[in-house]
Amino acid sequence: xxxxxxxxxxxxxxxxxxxxxxxxxxxxxxxxxxxxxxxxxxxxxxxxxxxxxxxxxxxxxxxxxxxxxxxxxxxxxxxxxxxxxxxxxxxxxxxxxxxxxxxxxxxxxxxxxxxxxxxxxxxxxxxxxxxxxxxxxxxxxxxxxxxxxxxxxxxxxxxxxxxxxxxxxxxxxxxxxxxxxxxxxxxxxxxxxxxxxxxxxxxxxxxxxxxxxxxxxxxxxxxxxxxxxxxxxxxxxxxxxxxxxxxxxxxxxxxxxxxxxxxxxxxxxxxxxxxxxxxxxx
Numbered sequence: 001x002x003x004x005x006x007x008x009x010x011x012x013x014x015x016x017x018x019x020x021x022x023x024x025x026x027x028x029x030x031x032x033x034x035x036x037x038x039x040x041x042x043x044x045x046x047x048x049x050x051x052x053x054x055x056x057x058x059x060x061x062x063x064x065x066x067x068x069x070x071x072x073x074x075x076x077x078x079x080x081x082x083x084x085x086x087x088x089x090x091x092x093x094x095x096x097x098x099x100x101x102x103x104x105x106x107x108x109x110x111x112x113x114x115x116x117x118x119x120x121x122x123x124x125x126x127x128x129x130x131x132x133x134x135x136x137x138x139x140x141x142x143x144x145x146x147x148x149x150x151x152x153x154x155x156x157x158x159x160x161x162x163x164x165x166x167x168x169x170x171x172x173x174x175x176x177x178x179x180x181x182x183x184x185x186x187x188x189x190x191x192x193x194x195x196x197x198x199x200x201x202x203x204x205x206x207x208x209x210x211x212x213x214x215x216x217x218x219x220x221x222x223x224x225x226x227x228x229x230x231x232x233x234x235x236x237x238x239x240x241x242x243x244x245x246x247x248x249x250x251x252x253x254x255x256x257x258x259x260x261x262x263x264x265x266x267x268x269x270x271x272x273x274x275x276x277x278x279x280x281x282x
Contacts, residue, residue, distance in 0.1 A: 006036040007058075008043060014051035014217040015210065016044035020134070023059025028067035029130050031076040034104045037134075038083060038111065045115045051217040051224065053115065054209060055138060056122040062147070063131030074100060083107065094256045097265065105133065105162035106248050113137035114232065116225040118216050122209040123147050124202055133163040139228060141195070142209045143187050144202040149195070152182035157267025158254040164247035168240060169195045 007019040018040045020027040027033075044053045057063065070076070074096050077089040084107045088099040112119070113136075121138035128150045135141050153160050159179070160166060166175035170185075170193040178185065187199045200208045216224070255265045262268055 004036065005030075005033040006040050008040045010047070010050065011210070013214050014049060014221075015213045016047065016050040016053045018044065018053065018055050020055075020057035020059075020063060023057075025067060025069075026059060026061045026064035026126070027057050027131070028064045028069070029134070030067040030070040031073050031080070031104065033067070034108060035080040035083075038108050041112050041115060045117060048221075051117060051219075051221045052213045053117055053119045054122060054213050055119065055134070056206065056209070057124070059125075061125030062123045062127045063134055064126065065128040065130035077103070083111070094252060094259070097255055098252050101162050101248075101252070105130075106244070109133050109137045109163035116228065117221070118224055118228060120209060120213055120216075122205050123196070124205055126150070129153055129161050132165075133161055136163060136165045136169055140197050140212070142198045142200060142205065142212065143190065143196045144205045145187050145199050146202050147187040147190070147196075147199075149185045149190055150182065151179060154179050155182045155270040157258050157262075157270055158265075159250055160247060162248060162251055164244055164251075167243070168235060168238075169193075 002021075005020075005022050007017075007021045009017050011017055018037070020033075020037070022028060022033060029037075041053065044050045074089055077100060082103060084103050086099045086102045086107070088095050089103075090096060091099070118140070119138040120140045120142065121135040122142055123135050124144040124147055126148050127135060129152060132149065132151060151161055151166070166178065169175075170178060170190075174193055177183075185193075185195075187196070190196045191199045198208065198212075258265055258267050
């Protein structure tokens with residue numbers, strides 16, 4: 001359905017194509033959007049005819065991040081069947097927010113990272129904070145030459161997006177600079193850092209990406225599953241899982257502090273400049 005927040009189709013040669021489809025919001029991620037995306041990933045993962053999953057986006061930008069305009073995100077959780085084992089989405093205090101983010105942010109990102117099939121993100125335009133959490137779980141990333149990346153969470157009084165892959169995606173020094181300054185990274189810099197595999201002209205993004213997916217899909221699926229599991233295990237052996245859990249806990253310490261100090265999940269003293277950067281993409 002063209003009015004669905006997520007589009008899904010199967011292509012020849014064992015490729016499933018998932019498309020973010022909220023162009024009017026620059027693919028901002030509300031609760032329904034994330035559950036629909038998770039369902040699409042599950043559908044592709046469980047289809048034995050699918051060997052490669054390609055994620056792309058409609059509209060001028062890949063994703064402007066979390067949908068700050070969503071009303072009653074906690075209440076909207078009740079509209080969907082819980083995927084993980086967390087509950088307490090309606091509890092008082094910090095418990096509901098912690099449960100929500102365990103389910104639809106960190107929880108979904110970890111599930112997508114560990115899908116036992118190759119995943120390829122085709123990224124264009126601006127990718128902001130929560131948008132990184134859609135592309136980083138993918139195995140391969142191809143971006144257009146107009147792509148730009150931003151995480152301005154520190155400006156909002158929170159220490160990084162919920163899926164804290166930054167040190168592995170760009171290295172320790174650059175991760176600190178990226179977060180401390182809240183400056184944009186362009187496509188060429190992302191490629192230099194190893195955060196993306198290829199940079200291509202915008203007009204060639206889909207053609208290039210689907211050709212790569214076709215080459216991968218010629219390989220035996222079981223071998224693709226095994227080598228992905230092996231490489232992910234090597235990264236996890238470096239301490240990724242423990243570091244991710246620590247950063248997630250600190251993220252929620254910041255939320256709890258901001259609620260006590262400011263009555264909001266974020267620090268409003270840095271919020272307005274951050275919102276202006278966010279609105280630049282929307």
